[in-house]
Amino acid sequence: MARLRSKNKAVCQNEECSYYRKEGGKEITQQGKNYAGHQRFLCKHCKVVFVETKGTPMYNRKLSERKIKAICKELVEKKGVRAVERSMHVHRDTISDLLHSLAMHAKEMTAYLVHDLGLSTYEVDELWTFVKKNLKGLSPTTINSLNRAKQLLQLA
Ligand SMILES: [Zn+2]
Structure with missing residues (x-):
């Protein structure tokens, strides 16, 4: 079924582009999808193609967004990594890797999880608590990122 055309x-x-992460004046067109089914975009200013997931933990992952969403939902329900491994048929290393990536991008991910994956702010907060508890040896930068994400949730 065709989806309604939405404003992209x-x-x-592209960090070298003068429109890097700028909304105003951008000229971005859609460029089909990659093998994982992610939308590709072309910036008409720098002529560089990128996928929708660039700059998020979804980037360069073989797991589909649907699967990542399902894993996040399971983690929110306080299932352990091994329990999720069994129910989702995803190796535990892949899950911890995803958790690390989520933690590193916590601030950006908060908006993504709430708006695009439809999790409630409460669920996302639970997820960050879970991440902190389950990942030993997080770097200070990552902890900082998680704390900033929690602050964002409290403002929401
Ligand atoms: Zn560009």
Whole structure:
């Protein structure tokens, strides 16, 4: 079924472009999908193609967005990594890797999880608590990122 055409929210992900992550004046067109089914975009200013997931933990992952969403939902329900491994048929290393990636991008991910994956702010908060508890040896930068994400949730 065809989806309604929506205004594309993508911004250029090329750091060398003068429209890097700028909304105003951007000229981004859709460029089909990659093998994982992610939308590709072309910035008409720098002529660089990027995928919708660039700059998020979804980037360069073989898991589909649907699967990542399902894993996040399971983690929110306080299932352990091994329990999720069994129910989702995804190796535990892949899950911890995803958790690390989520933690590193916590601030950006908060908006993504709430708006695009439809999790409630409460669920996202639970997810960050889970991440902190389950990942030993997080770097100070990552902890900082998680704390900023929690602050954002409290403002929402
Ligand atoms: Zn560009």
